[in-house]
């Protein structure tokens with residue numbers, strides 16, 4: 071057995087390996103799908119007289135003169151000539167090797183962009199090569215690289231990998247014909263080394279058939295891995311919950327002061343059908359702000375409780391968890407369901423009592439924050455887990471909570487059913503790509519009697535006018551939110567701004583009751599302020615973004631957001647969703663500071679133009695890209711490298727169809743395809 075000292079150097083990566091690893095390049099297969107960013111056409115030589123300013127070209131010329139000049143600054147300059155004319159070359163930072171290459175009389179190949187300088191046509195920082203050997207017959211690829219790894223070295227490694235790697239097709243001919251795809255090898259060779267007569271535009275916008283094939287393969291791998299995750303879930307066991315032991319569901323329906331909308335009824339029916347199965351439900355309940363997700367969750371909880379199981383509901387913030395707790399306890403408490411509150415801020419005794427009632431099964435419904443997933447929380451019989459704003463939780467956290475059921479039923483390893491709720495409407499392609507292992511119910515109907523929120527954009531210069539207007543509105547019986555600007559770099563500064571704004575507004579409107587809520591308040595202080603606002607004792611609530619998600623005070627009908635240009639689109643939509651929840655006509659005032667950046671202008675325009683959460687989400691996705699949009703960086707889900715969800719929706723559908731067929735009929739093909747795409751890229755495989 072080798073000693074540790076012997077084996078250590080072997081485990082250590084060389085600097086080259088480290089750099090390659092930074093690019094995700096480890097296995098041969100990684101290299102072949104490391105595709106160029108762009109290309110250079112070095113297939114032909116351009117005579118100097120035919121150079122055009124602004125165009126990169128290859129010149130073959132003889133060095134006439136080369137020297138280092140010290141004024142006005144230190145630079146290496148040279149003059150070269152071919153039969154057609156002369157060209158100046160310049161380098162500001164240069165190496166002795168460059169100077170050496172510029173030996174007078176030597177013939178060189180020079181690649182660079184020509185431009186008009188003081189002394190006629192010149193190239194700044196051109197690349198030099200000996201004028202020997204044949205010219206390349208294909209375009210020269212420029213790859214994404216990292217510091218310390220030069221293009222020629224990376225190019226060499228990729229060319230070597232291409233020569234060795236297995237490029238055989240993972241798609242049978244008939245699949246290629248059906249989806250109109252070119253062979254893999256042809257696509258890969260063409261992308262790395264295109265012939266000079268291809269249309270570069272179709273490479274740049276990724277519409278070329280070679281790109282099409284690669285994107286399809288990538289999406290297919292992703293759909294396969296998601297479908298496999300789903301199949302794995304289907305092989306897990308859960309208790310079928312039929313809700314027939316009691317009549318809680320009916321009693322809850324009668325107790326709720328409104329009738330469920332059609333969309334809510336549909337969602338409840340879908341959830342009920344899932345929970346009846348003997349494998350765990352994994353359903354995402356999606357609905358725009360104010361669409362009424364909470365009551366659907368309550369119905370699902372009632373089904374589980376009626377079947378003799380406990381339910382856990384977890385929300386990302388205390389305010390949100392507290393609100394769910396209050397609402398659910400109000401609805402279910404009078405029907406005899408013991409609802410328990412569990413967050414990190416409970417005092418020791420309350421906490422112990424809560425944990426006891428969870429463990430002995432007295433607590434039928436437990437509502438809380440992350441504290442719910444801590445290891446010492448033991449359930450007696452957990453049947454359903456509800457996660458609010460699921461994309462805010464990491465995959466790891468989701469799993470933890472699921473494991474709670476597993477622990478409770480350790481002997482048989484039963485998993486609880488899982489319902490996730492999200493107010494971020496996820497565009498269809500994105501849902502199919504990132505949540506393909508979830509079933510989705512959509513609340514596409516708002517409760518009756520809502521009138522759309524009117525959005526107005528106002529410059530911060532008119533703050534005084536706005537203030538007077540808000541005062542008037544409140545005196546007429548309205549309640550309002552005043553959201554303070556986001557100060558990303560400093561939470562302390564953000565807090566200070568909120569405190570200052572509160573003081574200023576209180577001074578300007580002494581006859582009104584003005585409250586303040588922010589993230590630094592203790593949970594019970596926060597709850598007290600929210601309750602006073604709910605009761606109408608506070609007229610105007612100054613807030614930081616703690617009110618962003620889920621706060622539900624139907625009587626509030628005016629929302630004012632300062633420095634709206636600093637907020638993201640989804641965040642603005644969420645904030646605006648705090649009003650327009652009752653029957654009163656609601657207004658959202660977005661105050662902005664000029665000058666506006668292009669992106670901020672687009673965001674504010676989107677807010678002004680539409681109230682539709684799906685349209686907002688679509689534009690948000692367009693502006694931010696799927697990674698930022700879903701917050702996937704935190705949750706560890708992989709992004710697609712080649713496919714673009716905006717433009718490749720059709721491909722996603724095709725890949726999804728084929729993935730389902732393969733897993734059913736030809737799993738060996740699926741395995742083979744995944745091996746090509748997954749090797750060294752385990753992050754594609756979601757837990």
Ligand SMILES: Nc1ncnc2c1ncn2[C@@H]1O[C@H](COP(=O)(O)OP(=O)(O)OP(=O)(O)O)[C@@H](O)[C@H]1O
Nearest residue numbers: 328329330331359360361362363364493517620622
């Ligand atoms: N069918 C319905 N008829 C009338 N009112 C309803 C109905 N369903 C829900 N509501 C009310 O609409 C308001 C919004 O519901 P809820 O808080 O569940 O929305 P949500 O989907 O969670 O929204 P958000 O994502 O903004 O928090 C609540 O005051 C709720 O009582």
